[in-house]
Amino acid sequence: MTAYNNFFFIGLPYIAFVIFFVGSIYRYRSRKFTYSSLSSQFFETRKLYWGSLPFHWGIVFLFFGHLTAFSLPESVLLWNQHPARLAVLEISAFVFALLTLVGLSNLFYRRMTNPKVRIVTSTMDIILEILLLIQIILGLWVAYGYRWGSSWFSIILTPYLHSIFLFEPKADAVFALPLAIQLHIITGFLIIMIVPFTRLVHFLVYPLSYLWRPYQKVIWNWDRKKIRNASSPWTIFKPKNN
Amino acid sequence: MNVRSQISMLFHLDKCIGCHTCSIACKNIWTDRKGAEYMWWNNVETKPGTGYPTKWEDQSIYKGGWKKNNDEKLSLKSSGKLKGLTNIFHNPHLPLMEDYYEPWTYKYLDLIESPQQDDQPTARPISLVTGKPIDIKAGPNWDDDLSGTPEYARKDPNLENLSPAEQEAMFQLEKMAMFYLPRICNHCLNPACVASCPSGAIYKRGEDGIVLINQNVCRGWRMCVTACPYKKSYYNWHTGKSEKCVLCYPRLEAGYAPACMHSCVGRIRYLGVLLYDADKIEEAASAPEDQLIARHLDIILDPFDEEVIQKAKENGIADSTIKAAQNSPVYKFVKVWGMGLPLHPEFRTLPMLFYVPPLLPVMAMLSETDHKEQAGKLDPIAKFWERSTLYDTSIDSFWGTIDKARFPIKYMANLFGCGDEEIVKDVLKKQLAVRAHRRNTTVGDIKKEFSEKILNDVHLSAEIADDIYYLTSLAKFDDRFVIPPAHREEALEMIENTADTKGSTGFGFKETPARGL
Numbered sequence A: 001m002t003a004y005n006n007f008f009f010i011g012l013p014y015i016a017f018v019i020f021f022v023g024s025i026y027r028y029r030s031r032k033f034t035y036s037s038l039s040s041q042f043f044e045t046r047k048l049y050w051g052s053l054p055f056h057w058g059i060v061f062l063f064f065g066h067l068t069a070f071s072l073p074e075s076v077l078l079w080n081q082h083p084a085r086l087a088v089l090e091i092s093a094f095v096f097a098l099l100t101l102v103g104l105s106n107l108f109y110r111r112m113t114n115p116k117v118r119i120v121t122s123t124m125d126i127i128l129e130i131l132l133l134i135q136i137i138l139g140l141w142v143a144y145g146y147r148w149g150s151s152w153f154s155i156i157l158t159p160y161l162h163s164i165f166l167f168e169p170k171a172d173a174v175f176a177l178p179l180a181i182q183l184h185i186i187t188g189f190l191i192i193m194i195v196p197f198t199r200l201v202h203f204l205v206y207p208l209s210y211l212w213r214p215y216q217k218v219i220w221n222w223d224r225k226k227i228r229n230a231s232s233p234w235t236i237f238k239p240k241n242n
Numbered sequence B: 001m002n003v004r005s006q007i008s009m010l011f012h013l014d015k016c017i018g019c020h021t022c023s024i025a026c027k028n029i030w031t032d033r034k035g036a037e038y039m040w041w042n043n044v045e046t047k048p049g050t051g052y053p054t055k056w057e058d059q060s061i062y063k064g065g066w067k068k069n070n071d072e073k074l075s076l077k078s079s080g081k082l083k084g085l086t087n088i089f090h091n092p093h094l095p096l097m098e099d100y101y102e103p104w105t106y107k108y109l110d111l112i113e114s115p116q117q118d119d120q121p122t123a124r125p126i127s128l129v130t131g132k133p134i135d136i137k138a139g140p141n142w143d144d145d146l147s148g149t150p151e152y153a154r155k156d157p158n159l160e161n162l163s164p165a166e167q168e169a170m171f172q173l174e175k176m177a178m179f180y181l182p183r184i185c186n187h188c189l190n191p192a193c194v195a196s197c198p199s200g201a202i203y204k205r206g207e208d209g210i211v212l213i214n215q216n217v218c219r220g221w222r223m224c225v226t227a228c229p230y231k232k233s234y235y236n237w238h239t240g241k242s243e244k245c246v247l248c249y250p251r252l253e254a255g256y257a258p259a260c261m262h263s264c265v266g267r268i269r270y271l272g273v274l275l276y277d278a279d280k281i282e283e284a285a286s287a288p289e290d291q292l293i294a295r296h297l298d299i300i301l302d303p304f305d306e307e308v309i310q311k312a313k314e315n316g317i318a319d320s321t322i323k324a325a326q327n328s329p330v331y332k333f334v335k336v337w338g339m340g341l342p343l344h345p346e347f348r349t350l351p352m353l354f355y356v357p358p359l360l361p362v363m364a365m366l367s368e369t370d371h372k373e374q375a376g377k378l379d380p381i382a383k384f385w386e387r388s389t390l391y392d393t394s395i396d397s398f399w400g401t402i403d404k405a406r407f408p409i410k411y412m413a414n415l416f417g418c419g420d421e422e423i424v425k426d427v428l429k430k431q432l433a434v435r436a437h438r439r440n441t442t443v444g445d446i447k448k449e450f451s452e453k454i455l456n457d458v459h460l461s462a463e464i465a466d467d468i469y470y471l472t473s474l475a476k477f478d479d480r481f482v483i484p485p486a487h488r489e490e491a492l493e494m495i496e497n498t499a500d501t502k503g504s505t506g507f508g509f510k511e512t513p514a515r516g517l
């Protein structure tokens, strides 16, 4: 049993994160062309609306929820001291999880039934969507069956995850968790692990910089003045468009 | 003054014969690939008609281009920073494949391999997306030559402000007219596609103003497809990247004309450098609607002006480029002769492709005539058009023909004049005047006083009229395409630093641009 536990809660996270970081960076550097959202809206838009919107907004909320509990456990606990506030947090998280589930189910249905969308579906897309579906259902189960997640996450999982990142893994508390929670954690690592092999990479390149760049963009391959100045060595000016 | 150079284009619509050679030339070079089959970076549409994608000009559907806000500032109709980033999960105004058409091929092998039978074998159409047989519902030039049809011509968005009577008059069987509108990316000065791209993948090349999408940076957010009011940025459904006309920049850098222009049968296309003042772009793009065209043309600088030349040199524009600007046929048509107009300037992207509006459907009229004398001379078996009408291109009531045109000027003005009929009329009159002048010179059935008076009316001298005639009708290849040398020694470096790739396998993509997982 400990061997399993050690593998899933200590080995797997390291494997997952190494693959995630190395894979995503390698793919970004050497196969940048493959970084794309691979949108299929061009073929079908109505169903996508009812799938993509709830799914993305839901999962963004859940992602940042988990991230907050991971990085600011004290403030989450502080917030949760008041039962009303705890209820607000838990209920909204649950609602967003439901939203994600509905969205993802719609997306999955659309992907499997629309013949054109089917054409642009890879095996990896299907694996990923099934994994995500499992993960959300597990998450809902955990949230419903093992209340109040936001509090015990901060007490049990945050130290565990911190210990992983500090390279002094302490997973004993996790070994003792109920199976549903353990599965949720394992699937989580699995999803992180396969990011570089799926279209999920698109979330890594969410174009936030759009907010501060000017609207228009003109690129000179060379600094026009320097390039014509005989005294400047040409090799130091790299073309700016690649 | 911030002088930049732009390779710009002029299409002389009176010469376009609607042969689609340009489209095919482009397709064969650039878009004959999976995911790109439906794209026509160059397309030719019949006007009046709905175009490609269907009704692209109707921005109440597609939300392309810029709009002017109350504070006189411009913003994108469809996206912008916050809207762009939040609509990223689902772009509400994205044109779909059905707005273009589903590309297909035919199962030609069936023609050869079908077993012997009573019926002729047929080649069934097969979708290039799904590979299954399809019923063809539309194609890229589905409204070709279909002026007058309820489905196509009458749904032309440019008819909107024509009165029902005017529209009816346009579509009477005897009066029906049409012309062709070839379109490519306009390589705009205020491109909406660039502004809408959240990833910053689209950029305008400083050296020649060509607007390109960096395929390695594009993430397929599809905002440019919506934002371009001309619908000249396309989403490749296979690679998950957007693509657009590249003005054949590899050909240009090598001194060749773009494929569509090189192959143009009607020789309607001209290409040359325009120098412009980049400081004035914003002001021109946000000008009041009735001044848009004037301000747009105002940005374009005189390449013979000493100050302009000096500032251009300060900005690093090569002497050869300045020389090309001085010989530019586009400059002559647009600035010197005032005959080139931008298509739909009201979209405010400051397009750098100009059109000479077509005179022909405007001018020719049908009039009553007596055919008896002619009929007497004809061989009895010769076919004779019974009705006593004549396709009349006479020029008796000279300017009158424009006002009584069977093709309402208002319609033309909606396309090329921001609704201002005078601007369009002015260009048409110049064309008519040149015609009269040439008819006086070559045929002689028009009196000299008459043709001179007409030239005077539009402030053209006989010499200029001859120049216009030359460039319109006789111009050779090198007159039509004045391509500034891209400086071959620098051309490769426009793509990649050669020193970086020393000892490696090559330049550009070193892997096949395959779809990601």
Ligand code: SF4
Residues within 6 Å of the ligand: B184, B185, B186, B187, B188, B191, B192, B193, B194, B211, B227, B228, B229, B230, B231, B232, B233, B244, B349
């Ligand atoms: S025509 Fe469209 S794609 Fe081309 S530069 Fe203008 S806005 Fe961009």
Ligand code: SF4
Residues within 6 Å of the ligand: B015, B016, B017, B018, B019, B020, B021, B022, B023, B044, B180, B182, B263, B264, B265, B266, B267, B268
């Ligand atoms: S090749 Fe020239 S004449 Fe033929 S359709 Fe194209 S633009 Fe018109």
